Amino acid sequence: MESTDIKPEKVHTSVLLNEVIEWLAPKPGGRYLDGTLGMAGHSSAILKAAGEGAQLVGLDRDEQALKLAGVRLEPFGERANRFHLAFSKFETALNELGWDTLDGVVLDLGVSSLHLDRAERGFSFIKEGPLDMRMDPAGGMPPASSIVNKGSYSDINRILKLYGEEPMASKITKAIITAREEKKITTTLELASIVEKAYPAKRRALSRTHPATKTFQGLRIAVNSELEELQKFLQRIPDYLSPGARIAIISFHSLEDRIVKRAFKAGSLSCDCPPMQPVCTCGKIKKLNILTKKPILPTEEEMGVNSRSRSAKLRVAERVTEQEK
Numbered sequence: 001m002e003s004t005d006i007k008p009e010k011v012h013t014s015v016l017l018n019e020v021i022e023w024l025a026p027k028p029g030g031r032y033l034d035g036t037l038g039m040a041g042h043s044s045a046i047l048k049a050a051g052e053g054a055q056l057v058g059l060d061r062d063e064q065a066l067k068l069a070g071v072r073l074e075p076f077g078e079r080a081n082r083f084h085l086a087f088s089k090f091e092t093a094l095n096e097l098g099w100d101t102l103d104g105v106v107l108d109l110g111v112s113s114l115h116l117d118r119a120e121r122g123f124s125f126i127k128e129g130p131l132d133m134r135m136d137p138a139g140g141m142p143p144a145s146s147i148v149n150k151g152s153y154s155d156i157n158r159i160l161k162l163y164g165e166e167p168m169a170s171k172i173t174k175a176i177i178t179a180r181e182e183k184k185i186t187t188t189l190e191l192a193s194i195v196e197k198a199y200p201a202k203r204r205a206l207s208r209t210h211p212a213t214k215t216f217q218g219l220r221i222a223v224n225s226e227l228e229e230l231q232k233f234l235q236r237i238p239d240y241l242s243p244g245a246r247i248a249i250i251s252f253h254s255l256e257d258r259i260v261k262r263a264f265k266a267g268s269l270s271c272d273c274p275p276m277q278p279v280c281t282c283g284k285i286k287k288l289n290i291l292t293k294k295p296i297l298p299t300e301e302e303m304g305v306n307s308r309s310r311s312a313k314l315r316v317a318e319r320v321t322e323q324e325k
Contacts, residue, residue: 014041014045015250015309019314023246023292026103027050028050032047036108039068040058041072043073044072044073046106047079047080057090091240104245107249109226110312127189130145130186131187131191141223153173163221165254172194172198176195188216195215196211226256227255227259243319247317251313264317267287270286291317297314
């Protein structure tokens with residue numbers, strides 16, 4: 001067992017865990033992919049539910065999360081495999097294991113408690129820490145401080161508006177540019193204070209969330225190329241699903257949910273030709289059936305126990321069978 005002082009199950013509570021297991025319906029001998037392993041909450045539940053002979057591969061960009069996951073998955077021995085990879089590079093892991101197909105896939109796109117609760121990771125706007133936000137600090141990507149201190153007005157404004165969906169993007173960007181001319185912005189609380197002061201007093205008073213929430217979301221998404229990673233993954237994963245295999249994806253904001261919804265819809269169509277065209281010439285093959293017409297939301301009970309589940313949305317799709325092709 002890998003030594004650690006942290007208990008994974010006490011650090012992070014997996015969102016929509018029962019719903020994921022119900023929809024994936026793990027089976028003995030199945031092969032499963034958890035593309036966002038984290039502290040292995042979903043993974044350990046999948047292996048328990050699947051029973052004898054089932055195997056799982058878990059991916060994560062965070063090496064500390066992988067070590068903690070190892071503690072939780074240790075009872076499953078060689079049935080649980082871990083790789084230090086972004087989920088968009090899942091083929092690397094499958095090739096190494098010699099797996100051609102998967103019987104189920106899960107992604108939990110939320111930021112884990114391991115990131116938010118550890119100030120040194122720089123994800124939290126309520127705890128003092130370096131302005132980092134990298135899920136894989138050793139991966140070569142520049143930290144959030146690089147964007148904040150070196151980015152142009154148009155780049156920062158675009159990130160806050162597009163990725164953060166921040167209505168005050170222009171005003172906040174101007175405040176950041178002004179502040180960095182006097183002093184380099186290096187910590188999370190420095191940036192949070194700049195954003196808070198840039199917000200109109202009336203908006204601050206009426207807001208149910210911290211004024212820096214959307215700014216930090218936008219920077220985190222940009223730093224980790226989160227939307228690009230998701231799009232790459234969704235384009236290729238259907239080809240690795242065995243007939244009837246299911247893919248369950250939990251998102252936490254509208255940008256992610258929209259990408260998942262559109263990808264599932266595109267995979268469920270058997271023709272991309274214009275509606276007025278009398279004969280199909282595109283040659284497209286339907287790959288998915290959408291199982292959740294509307295996203296599944298956490299119960300009131302779960303939201304009461306785990307406040308971070310409030311914005312979670314689960315969508316599920318299934319690989320078509322040979323008879324449906």
